[in-house]
Amino acid sequence: KLKYVDSIGVLLESLSSLPQVRIADPASMAAKMRQMVAAGNKKLLVISDFDFTLSRYANESGERLSTTHGVFDDNAARVDPELGKKFDELRMKYYPIEFDPKLTVEEKIPHMEAWWGTSHGYIVQSGFTRAMIEDFVRKSRVVLRDGASELMQSMEAVGTPLVIFSAGIGNVIEIFLRQKLGSVPRNVHFISNMILFDSNDKACAFSEPLIHTFCKNSSVIQKEASFFHQIAGRSNVILMGDSMGDIHMDVGVEKDGPTLRIGFYNGDVNDEASLDHYMAAYDIVLVHDSTMNVPQRIFDLVS
Ligand code: TMP
Numbered sequence: 001k002l003k004y005v006d007s008i009g010v011l012l013e014s015l016s017s018l019p020q021v022r023i024a025d026p027a028s029m030a031a032k033m034r035q036m037v038a039a040g041n042k043k044l045l046v047i048s049d050f051d052f053t054l055s056r057y058a059n060e061s062g063e064r065l066s067t068t069h070g071v072f073d074d075n076a077a078r079v080d081p082e083l084g085k086k087f088d089e090l091r092m093k094y095y096p097i098e099f100d101p102k103l104t105v106e107e108k109i110p111h112m113e114a115w116w117g118t119s120h121g122y123i124v125q126s127g128f129t130r131a132m133i134e135d136f137v138r139k140s141r142v143v144l145r146d147g148a149s150e151l152m153q154s155m156e157a158v159g160t161p162l163v164i165f166s167a168g169i170g171n172v173i174e175i176f177l178r179q180k181l182g183s184v185p186r187n188v189h190f191i192s193n194m195i196l197f198d199s200n201d202k203a204c205a206f207s208e209p210l211i212h213t214f215c216k217n218s219s220v221i222q223k224e225a226s227f228f229h230q231i232a233g234r235s236n237v238i239l240m241g242d243s244m245g246d247i248h249m250d251v252g253v254e255k256d257g258p259t260l261r262i263g264f265y266n267g268d269v270n271d272e273a274s275l276d277h278y279m280a281a282y283d284i285v286l287v288h289d290s291t292m293n294v295p296q297r298i299f300d301l302v303s
Contacts, residue, residue: 008033011301015284015294022275022285029283032258036236036302041158043257044303045234047249049241050166050173050192054152056143056290057242057266066141068168068176069119075136076126083122090119098213098243099267101274105214105245112212116167116193120206123195127202133195137175147292149181151299156185158303161231165249166192167211191224213245221252228252238302240295242266247281260302262286262295 008030015021023029036044048054051067058064066074073091077084094115097108128136155162162185164173170192177184194207211220221228235257237250242264250259263282267274278285286294 007301008037011297015297018294020287020289021294022279022287023283024279025283029260032260032283033298033302035258036238036260039236039257041160041303043234043236044160044238045163045231045236045253046155046160046238046240046299047163047165047253048239049243049246049249050164051168052242052266053240053246053264054145054148054164056145057264058290059141059143065143068142068166068172071133071136071140071142071169071172072119072123072128074140076122079132080126083126086122087119090115099274101271101277109212109214112214113210116210116212120193120210124203124205129203130197130201133172133203134175134179137172138179140176142172142176144180145292146290147296151292151296152181152185152188154296154299154303156187159187160299160303161187161189161234163189163191163249165216165246166190167213167216167245168192170194170207189227191221213243216245216249216251218251224252228254236302238262238295238299240264241282244277244281260284260298262298264289 012023012026012030016023016026056065073084073087076087094111097103097111152162166173170190171194173190173192174184191211193211195203196205196207198204209220232254235253235255237253237255237257237259239246239250239259240262241247241249247261261282263278263285265275265278265285265287269287275285284294
């Protein structure tokens with residue numbers, strides 16, 4: 001145990017010295033890690049967002065990459081320029097609202113419902129087939145964060161369940177992981193919006209309830225109760241997200257253990273108010289970090 005306590009101190013000191021790392025309360029983070037290390041891997045569970053958390057926000061030249069919904073924006077323009085324009089207009093209208101620090105979550109919710117509702121309507125109306133969607137994903141600008149596949153492999157190797165809780169599109173993530181990794185790792189469980197297909201393999205509807213950025217909470221995980229019951233022994237959570245809407249993704253966990261929150265901040269580095277928000281909500285904030293190096297070091301120590 002002493003060895004671990006030392007290692008936690010050493011790791012925190014080393015992480016704190018990295019320029020992209022912000023930790024508001026190192027003592028509280030160390031206490032959570034001590035609890036996790038003492039309980040061991042059999043108690044551990046990882047819950048992660050997908051878009052701009054497991055996936056990268058920007059490429060090497062600083063250009064914004066794609067979300068799972070963006071797979072349709074990118075490709076719709078090729079197949080149907082009018083549809084491409086409609087997706088672009090939606091994103092330009094609603095993305096700034098999603099991250100506007102001056103609006104409350106309650107004020108944002110109706111806009112998010114309108115965004116997701118309209119976007120899903122377009123996808124269903126288009127009648128895209130499963131094969132077309134697989135092709136869209138292959139040609140998309142969705143890129144894994146550096147080290148994300150290695151981190152997922154480490155979790156699979158030691159049998160830590162990974163819940164991918166995404167307000168994006170679950171089938172797109174599944175297809176993407178199959179294309180990148182060969183298969184979806186066995187330890188992965190999705191909580192996400194799923195495209196439903198008709199007998200001709202055409203998109204015909206979306207799963208209910210709708211999950212948008214600000215409803216990753218008890219109302220959408222009600223149907224996941226049996227999954228969370230199966231893993232009820234796992235009460236220590238590593239949570240990873242990129243938005244303030246991600247911080248309660250552990251709501252379904254039957255638990256009395258700690259949740260260590262790792263936040264990826266992809267916003268304006270000079271926006272101190274937003275950064276302060278993230279630091280208050282997440283135990284550790286990674287500013288414009290395109291890698292999974294820090295989560296990997298934390299996982300290796302507590303798993
Ligand atoms: P998440 O990262 O919380 O899972 O949220 C998914 C992201 O997808 C969120 O930032 C908004 C974005 N999005 C699009 O880019 N296009 C769309 O059509 C919709 C509905 C969402």
